[in-house]
Amino acid sequence: MLKSLSISNYALIDKVEVVFDGGLTVITGETGAGKSVLLGALSLILGQRSDTNALLNKEQKCVVEGEFFIGNYGLVDLFEDNDVDYEEVTIIRRELLPSGKSRAFVNDTPVNLGFLKGISAQLIDVHSQHQNLLLDDSGFHMMVVDTLADNAKLLTDYSQLFKNYKSLIKEIDAMIAENDKQKADLDYMQFQFEQLDSANLKVDEQKELEQSLEQLSHAEEIKTNLVEVVNNLSQEPSPVIDLLADSVSKLEKISSYLPDGDELRQRLESAKIDLKDLADDLETRSEDLDFDPETIQQVQERLDLIYGLQQKHRVDSIEELIALKDDLQQNIDKVNFFDDDLKSKQKALDTLKKDLNKVSASITKSRKGVFTLVKSSIEKQLQVLGIPHANFVIEHALSDEFTVNGKDEIQFLFAGNKGGVPAPINKVASGGEISRVMLSIKSLLSSSKGLPTIIFDEIDTGVSGEVADQMGGIMAHMGSSMQVISITHLPQITVKGDHHFKVFKTDQADKTISNIRKLSHEDRVVEVAKMLSGSTLSDAAIENARALLNN
Structure with missing residues (x-):
């Protein structure tokens, strides 16, 4: 329910604050007084586009703020999904800056217009003359029937199945297209795979081969230096190890005279043993190392193979070549096992079709179940509204294909005169008849849809007298279960209101401004x-x- 509306610096409005109550509220005023301006300002917090031409003072920002009670409308998840603080009394604010930029806030949290439109659509239903165009929209016809049939749960189940169905069709189409392409490339992929597979590549092999080649290429130089080092350590004329042994012997003779003499001897003995082990190891390596042109050639050929494969496939490592081989294997398997994979997908698609047919059949049955109610209720309302021979028809057909709403095709037809042939409403009905048909539909929806607030913007255009009185009665009846606001120029509707506001203009020294006030009895x-x-x-x-x- 809309609890209050505050507007500043918008069009002809300098600053107004309006507090609303439940039931039927009527808003009246002379033509041009600013009733449409009030709705224009409200449209900003409903997520409509903004325009700096709407600023009364071009150097100041416009602020429109609405306070709503939303505790009974199940919006908690919508707020949580968008990281917006939920409050039962929620404040929506829209600011239009002189620069042309606009900002939107819900409970002081910045939000985008998408979220604003999503939440406002569940808070307020504004019915103006242009909304009569919905009577040409089959989607609107479907929504009316589904609302009255209480199909929300069925439609949720169907929607998920339909989404999976369309996704699987897309997946199958992509599989077929990819298979057609890979079939043409199969021989080449097989050749590439076999070439990589026969190379028998191993991770880290390249690094080891490059190190081995480096060592083999410098074998003579390495061997010469190793021999010299071994000679220095253990061969004549002055081997380091022998000198260390002599030094150990000398320390042993004097160790008893030194506080840490034995420790010093042990340290030197350990160094001698380490050097002896090192000398033996170096000697073994020098004996095992020989210049072998054949081995060098084998290593070089292996590296040339690896380098050639890397250059061909434009990669830098063996790991990438192995990954490429695995990808080729998967693609080859896809082609070879495509028929099996396709059969599996087709089987899943057939299962989805059965499930969709089952749910869509339930939706169809549910929709047909309210056709009589919709027809009789709207015709009864139209008779009260001065169309005694109204004939309202729901035309139904089944589509061969699944659509987002099921398999049903629904269209509202209307004839206002006795013996008239029902046809699309906007083609055969006058403006006054269209308004009455739409009011009848809105009245029928109000008890089922439970919109917090509905606003009628001069829906009474083209009617008068007893019909206007009946329209007012319908709005008052709607107001008994929801908040209804009617902008009207007819006294028959005005007197039905529980609350009455008047929009008026006043002239100031340099401008004319609009204002609104609540009227006493x-x-x-x-x-x-x-x-x-x-x-x-x-x-x-x-x-x-x-x-x-x-x-």
Whole structure:
């Protein structure tokens, strides 16, 4: 429910604050007083596009703020999914800056217009003359039937199945297209795979081969230096190891005279043993190392093979070549086992089709189950609204293909005259008849859809007298279960309101501004009297207005 609306610096409005209540609220005012401006400002917090031309003062920002009670409408998940703080009394604010930029906030959290539109669509339903175009929209017809049939759960189940169905079809199409391409490339892929597979590549092999080649290429130089080192350590004329042995012997002789003499001897003995082991190891290596042109050639050929494969496939490592081989193997397997994979996908698709047919059949049955209710209810309302021979028809057909809404094709047809042939509403109905049909539909939806607030923007255009009185009665009845706001120019509807606001203009020194105020009972008497007789009030008009309001 809309609890309050605050507007500043918008069009003809300098600053207004309006507090709303439940039931039926009527808003009246002379043509051009600013009733449409009020709706224009409201549209900003409903997520509509902004325009700096709407600024009254071009150097200041425009702020529109609405306070809503949303505790009964199951919006907690929507807020949580968008990381917006949920409050039962929620404040939506839209700011339009002089620069042309706009900002939107919900409970002081910045939000995008997508979220704003998503939440506002569940808070307010604004019905204006252009919305009558929905009567040409088969999607609107479907929504009306589904709402009255309470198909939300069925449609949720169907929607998930349909999403999976379309996704699987897309996947199968992509599989077939890819298979066709890979079939053409199969011989080449097989050749590449066999070439890589026969290379028998191993991880880290390249690094080991390059190190081995480096060593083999410098074998003579390495051997010469190793021999010299071994000679220095253990061969004549002055071997280091022998000198160390002699030094150990000398320390042993004097160790008893030194506080740490034995420790020093042991350290030198350990160094001698390490050098002896090192000398033996170096000698073994020098004996094992020989210049072998054949081995060098084998290593070089292996590296040339690896380098050639890397250059051919434009990679830098053996790991990448192995990964490429695995990918080729997978692609070859895909082609070879394509028929099996396709059969598996087709089987899954057939299962989805069966499930979709089952759910769509339930949806169809549920929709057909309310056709009679929709027809009789709308025709009864239209008869009350002055179309005694109204014939409202729901045309139904089944599609061969699944659609986002099932297999049903639904269209509303209408004939306003006795013996008339039902046809699409906007093709055969007058403006007044269209308004009455839409009001009948909205009235029927109100009890089922449970919209927090519905706003009628001069839906009474083209009607008067008894029909207008009945329209007011319908709105008042809707107001007993929801908040209804009606912008009207008819006294018959005005007097049905539980609350009455008047929009008016005042002239200031340099500008004209619009304002709005709530009318007391006596103010309402005067306003309705003006609507009955014009600006010149008579005692009869006052009494007539008082009687209408009292009734």
